Amino acid sequence: MSQIFPRNANALAKSSLAIVAGGAVVGVWLIYVLMYSSWATKQNEFIEQPIQFSHAHHVGGVGLDCRYCHTSVEKSAFAGIPPTKTCMNCHSQIWTNAPILEPVRASFREDRPLRWVRVHDLPDFVYFNHSIHVKKGMGCETCHGRVDQMPLMRQVQSLQMEWCLNCHRNPEQYVRPRSEVFTMDYRPSVPQSVLGPMLVKEYGIKGNTSCSTCHR
Numbered sequence: 033m034s035q036i037f038p039r040n041a042n043a044l045a046k047s048s049l050a051i052v053a054g055g056a057v058v059g060v061w062l063i064y065v066l067m068y069s070s071w072a073t074k075q076n077e078f079i080e081q082p083i084q085f086s087h088a089h090h091v092g093g094v095g096l097d098c099r100y101c102h103t104s105v106e107k108s109a110f111a112g113i114p115p116t117k118t119c120m121n122c123h124s125q126i127w128t129n130a131p132i133l134e135p136v137r138a139s140f141r142e143d144r145p146l147r148w149v150r151v152h153d154l155p156d157f158v159y160f161n162h163s164i165h166v167k168k169g170m171g172c173e174t175c176h177g178r179v180d181q182m183p184l185m186r187q188v189q190s191l192q193m194e195w196c197l198n199c200h201r202n203p204e205q206y207v208r209p210r211s212e213v214f215t216m217d218y219r220p221s222v223p224q225s226v227l228g229p230m231l232v233k234e235y236g237i238k239g240n241t242s243c244s245t246c247h248r
Contacts, residue, residue, distance in 0.1 A: 073190040074153075082135050082146045084184055091216070092180035098172055098214045109161040113148055116140045151185050152176070159248045168235050169207040170199075173216055180216040196246070203237045204228030210235075 066072055090096045099105060104112035116139040123133055139146045152175075154160055165175075172179065177188030189195055199206050207228055212218050220227050231237075 068190070068192075073192065074187055075190060076186050076188065078184045078186055079149050079151055081149055081185075083132070086183045087179045087185055088181055088183045098179075105162045106166050107163050109159075109163065111162045116146060151187055152191065154191060157247055159246050166213050167210070168203075168237050169210050169213060169231055171206075171208050171213050171215065171218055173218060174199075174206050178216060193246075197241060200239045200241050200245075203239050204232045207231045207235065207237065 070076055091098070098111075101114040101118055102111040103114070104110060116136060119136050120140050123136060127133055135146065138144070175189055177186075179185070205224065205228060208215075208218055208220065209231065232239075
């Protein structure tokens, strides 16, 4: 058989196995890295919108409350997107000729809604209800980040199931008084380790982690 297989055949076979095994390890590692990367989660990506609306200006500067535009956030699964009329409440009086606002004026004039692109876009097989989270004392800032500092809206959390489950399993780390749900840069008056368990008990938070809670 030595005429068919040279002496270095065993070394080549071992090297091939090592390369295959190493490639498998690198492949698994690469999948893991990509799964948690912004390429997969879409974190911190800016999305082109019909109007580049600045939350930093309207929330951080002017001081608009989240509920002025997102009117159904306390009573519906969806926070709601404001109609053009909401924009025109102010912009029929100020910045009436600003070129950047022409799409808003055209929308109102032609009775045609603006086509906003969803930033926090959960998969269709995931059920999420804004109203129950607001009722249980989960702040806008917890999921959406410091919106009052965002010139352009972006997704700051991964929105992956692991992230959701962490909050459902440890609600005492994130819950806040209902009066502070819409507050940006919230700081608890007492340590969260003390306040959190008290609010979890007061609000009757169960921290459901069954599959049917989100997958219906």
